[in-house]
Amino acid sequence: MTKKSILSLLIVGFLIIADQGFSQTPASLSREHLLMDFGWRFAFGHPFDPRKDFGNGTGYFSYLSKTGYGDGAAAPGFDDRTWRKVNLPHDWAVEQPVNQKASYSHGFKAIGRNFPETSVGWYRKTFRVPAGDLGRKISIAFDGVYRNAIVWVNGHYLGTNPSGYLGFEYDISSYLNYGGDNIIAVRADATMEEGWFYEGAGIYRHVWLNKTSPLHVASNGTFITTAVKSNLAEVTVMATVVNDDAVAKTFTITQTVIDANGNRVASSSPKEIVLQPIKSKEISDVIAVQNPKLWSVETPYLYKVITEIKQDKNSIDTYTTTFGIRTIRFDANEGFFLNGKHVKIKGTNNHQDHAGVGVAMPDALQDFRIKTLKAMGANAYRCSHNPPTPELLDACDRLGMLVIDENRLMGTTSTHLNDVQRLIMRDRNHPSVISWSIGNEEWNVEGSITGARIAETMQRDVKSMDSTRFVTAAISGGWGNGISTVIDVMGYNYITHGNTDDQHKKFPAQRGWGTEEGSTHASRGVYFTDRAKQQIAAYDKRPNQDFVSIEEGWKHYAERPYLAGMFIWTGFDYRGEPTPFQWPSTGSYFGMLDQCGFPKDNVYYLRSWWTNQPTLHILPHWNWEGKNGQVIAVWAYSNCDEVELFLNKKSLGKQRMPLNGHLEWSVNYAPGELEAVGFKGGKKSITDKVKTTGEAVAVDLRSNQQSINADQEDIAMITVDVKDKNGLHVPTANDEIEFSIKGPGKIIGVGNGDPTSHEAEQFLETIRTVNVDNLREKSIADMKINSATINTYPETDFEPAFQKERDKAFGTAVKALVYRGSFELPENIDQAKITFFYRSIGKAQTLYINGKQIAENIPESKKGNTFTLDKSLVKPGNNTLTIVAAPLIKQQSWDNINSNPGLIQIITPAPSWKRKLFSGLAQIIVQSTGGSGDITLTATAKGLKPKVLIIHSTTTNLRPQVEEE
Structure with a gap:
């Protein structure tokens, strides 16, 4: 044998050994889903000036030219030590001031084409991957980045995701330094708007590091459907298993149903499967669950399915899917049925921002918002007009809220259809989701044959993936033509735009509901319209001839059994669209609740007719200095049979409450006490009072919870107001309150619900x-x-x-x-x-x-x-x-x-946190910084007694997280 032959054999042998070493199965193959939110660095880049964009893409070879050539801030060796430290979720837009040259629809925040210095953001994070992870499949998953996100790992370009709303995931197994440091870099460009409402900017949802065996359940790889017959539920589980190894795999798969207490209630028989390398297979099981507890709005009971893959009796992968057992049905004449029971849809539309934090909402804030809507009587939520964050749907599942899950943009190319498919794959196991919406007010096509073709194609595509839910589209014009002729569930946007009865007669087999209704305008706590101040009285009245009041809208839908219900525009106020005004207003007036979640008076109208909770509410407040003897319109919202009104103990008359209506009195103002007494069955049932208050003398703080988890994630929502000497809330106060905090907590945002406010929402070091x-x-x-x-x-x-x-x-x-x-x-x-x-x-x-x-x-x-x-x-x-x-x-x-x-x-250093009260209220959001102990929040104001609030930060189990640098 020649020396050359011997050398060739040695080389081949070395390559075989090396390949075997690379393919070795690590000792631990269990699935890990690791939170990757902490310890990021952030800095502004630039949309067109490479000198201000850290020189990215200026090298002789760009990251698009050759593998691993990420340069500038995408290069592994880039020095980011001067960058700001941030945790996710993060919205850099909410940190910016407002500017008249900025976008009207985005709340005049200083980002966008006129503000290149603040329209591109870079994020970098260093993390470690243990040496023992070599051989696993490792991916990085983003729940949402606004927008046009370019991602690199260790200088390797992974891809670009244009949408700010859909999550995306990259397999990074080949690019990692096992046993060492790794660098992820993200460039987000928010220069161009995707919607016409406030959208924020940056990595505003969670980021995850996912680790699995090469043989594993695919990401979003399960689909669970249920059928209920008497006391038996058939749970069908379809699981897609992927073999990313270089050799065929023989394995068994088992599906186990777990109840809310963690008990095993049913299981499939193990199936033995052979899966060839680099292939996937969908495996289906039908599991019988005896005496199931059904998911409903009142009792949102949740089960889990544990999908387990075993090889040689060793567990290789376990994948957990949360689901609910329930049935849904839309009837063209009788509306919507949940578990065979008729449910009238009482819904709200909502964008995804909140005062103080923008779109970067902590998970607990999703719960706060859904609970607030439920307390109003809402049972349904439309995701306007984009796929929501997963935690929003988790909250709806847990708390019992029906959901229209909405696509961002209509179209039939692979670009559009792939986005819809990603949405459905991600969200199809949520019991709260009852309908997929393929579009909203596509005026250019909604009444045309082109719109009909697009809708028909999209609807067919949706049903090929999920035939268990109904497809809708929100249509504001062209009823009887275009999209409205082919859609599963007709989405009526505003009854002034057509005649729902005519549509029902023309298409008697078509289901229908009001996807938007109202668009009324109100400034919370304001009762005289002042257009110079851009304030609108909070009485429920038609805003103009194109829209109806909330009461008129609800009556229309409540009186028509063929309409499943309606979604009010909107539940919460939001930044942008300050209709009917322009600058200097920066936020909407449409909400039943303001941007903080403080209720406007319409909330009590809805609570009267959307719940069985005894309700009586009178408006306005009774602080009208200088208006003695002048007529004040007094309204009462109630579900009582009758309401009697008293001013300073003198009766102003008793009136009978009309169904789905309200009551009005014209009252000559005199300071003192205005009291309403509600009667049910002829007996006094409930009262409500408003009193003339004195001057404010003290600050007050109230928290929605007295303790939070010490996990750097949990929050407390603090209401700020002022009281007079008798302890009465002063509804007209506008004092500026200053805040300080000590202990294991921090303030992450402040607001007051004023759509004309230009105050900072966050106070950060520069x-x-x-x-x-x-x-x-x-x-x-x-x-x-x-x-x-x-x-x-x-x-x-x-x-x-x-x-x-x-x-x-x-x-x-x-x-x-x-x-x-x-x-x-x-x-x-x-x-x-x-x-x-x-x-x-x-x-x-x-x-x-x-x-x-x-x-x-x-x-x-x-x-x-x-x-x-x-x-x-x-x-x-x-x-x-x-x-x-x-x-x-x-x-x-x-x-x-x-x-x-x-x-x-x-x-x-950051300036002191502060906020003016609007109509007597403001809000602070306090978040854990990770330690246990007492968080002390102090509020002070000139001439007022200060207030100290203590929130306990308690030790808790942390979510699994990536190993830091």
Whole structure:
């Protein structure tokens, strides 16, 4: 055998061994779903200036040209130490001021085409992957990034996701440094709007690291449907199993149903399956569940299915799916049925932002909002007009809220249909979801044959994936034509746009409901319209001839059995669309609740007719100084039979409450007490009072919960108001309240529900970075010199730095260098923290600032060095940086050596948190910072007694998280 043959055999043998080593099954293959929200870095980039976008995409080879060539902030070695530290979810738009040149529909927040400096954001995170994970399938999953997200891992370009609403996931197994650090970089570009409402900016939903065996259940790979007959439920589980290994796999799969208490209630028989390499297979089981507990709005009972894959009796993968057992049916003449019982839909439309935090809502805030809507009597929620965050649907599942899950954009190309498919794959196991909406008010096509074709194609595609739910579209015009001729459930947007009875007669087999109704305008706590102040009285009246009042709308749908119900526009106010105004209003007036979730008066009309809860509410408040003797319109909302009104104990008359209506009195104002008494069956049932108050004397704070979990995620919603000397809430107060917090908690946002407010919603420290400019160099004999000598070198002795190639010849000729550069500091640095994040430009180096030594003979550091600069070292204006260094030399001609000595970071402390009351109220959101103990929140205001509120932060089990750097 020749030497060449022996060498070839050795090489082949080595490759076989190496391949076997790579394919070895790790000891632990259990599935992990790890939260990846903490410890990110954030900085603004730029949509078109590469110098301000960290030079990304400017290399000779771009990340689109060759694998692993992510450059600038996408490069693994990029120094992000000066970037701001953030946790997710994060919305950088809510942090911006409002500006008249910004988008009307997006609440005039200073992002978008007119604001390139704040329209692109970069995120970076360092995380570790254990060496033992080699051989597993590892992916990174984003629940939502607004928008046009480009993602890299370790400099490898993963892909671009244009939509701000759909989640996306990338397999990163091949790109990882196992046993070491890994870098993820995300560039989000919010320059272009996707909707016409506030959408935020950035990684505003969760990020996850998912780990599985090569043989595993696919992501969103289960689909559970239920059929109920008497006391038996047939639970059909379809699970897609993927074999990403290089060899065929023989395995068994079992599906087990677990009840809400964690008990096993039923299971399928194990099936033995053979799956070829790089293939997937859908496996179906039907499991009988005896005496099932049905999911409903009143009793939202949830089960789980555990899908388990075993090889040689060893568990390889377990996949958990939460589901509910329930039946749904729409009838063209009788409306909607849940579990065979008629349910009138009492719904609201909602966008996904909240006061103080924008679209970056903590999970507990989703619960708060759904509970608030349920307390109003709502039983349904339309996701307007985009796929929601998964946690919103989780909250609806747990709390009992029916959902229209809505697609963002109609169309029939693969772009559009793939988005719909991703939506359905993600959300199809939520029992709360009763309908897929394929579009909203597509005016350009909704009344045409083109619209009909698009809707028909999309509806067919939806039903091919999920035939258990109904398809709808919200249509505001062209009833009787176009989309309305083919859609499963006709979505009526505003009864003034057509005649629902005519549509029903023309299409008697078509189901229908009101997907939008109302669009009324109201400023919470305001009862006289003042257009100069852009305030609208909070009485339920038609806004104009194109829309009806909430009461008129509800009566229309309540009186027609063929209509399943209606969704009010909207449940909550939201940023943007400040109809009927423009600037300076920045938020909508449509909500039954304001942006904080404080109720407007319409809430009590709905509670009267949407619930059986005894309700009586009178409006307005009774603080009308200067209006003595003037007529005030007094309304009463109630589900009592009769209501009698008293002013200062004198009866103003008793009236009978009309079905689905309200009562009115014209009252000559006199200060004192206005009382309404409700009667049921001729007996006094309930009362409501409003009183004239005195001046405010004290601040008050109330929390929705007295303790929160110490997990960096949980929140408390704090209501702020002021009281008079008798402890009465002052409904007209507009005091500015200042807040401070101590302990393991932080304030993450403030609001007051005023759609005209331009106040900051977040108060953050400001970070500014300063470059070292005009870096020059001078060669010297060695590094053994002192600062006095360095300072004597004239400028004529220096030349621009790094002009000479740092090759081996340079290393032979030059043993040491003096570098000189400068940096400018702003005038006001007294309160600032100044940090120099140094990057090595020598194998060893000594550093001076303004002639004073800050480091001596420190070795080259790949991660860099950090120096906090004492104020005695620096001054406002020009400062000098001097570095004496042994030069870095290229070992190969293609090597890149660092020529940037780093950045100076200036951090100015955040101002105090504060907010003015609007109509007597404001809101603070407090979040855990991770430790246990008491969180002390203090509220103060000029001339008022302060208030201290204590919230307990309690130790809890944390969600599994990625291993940090």
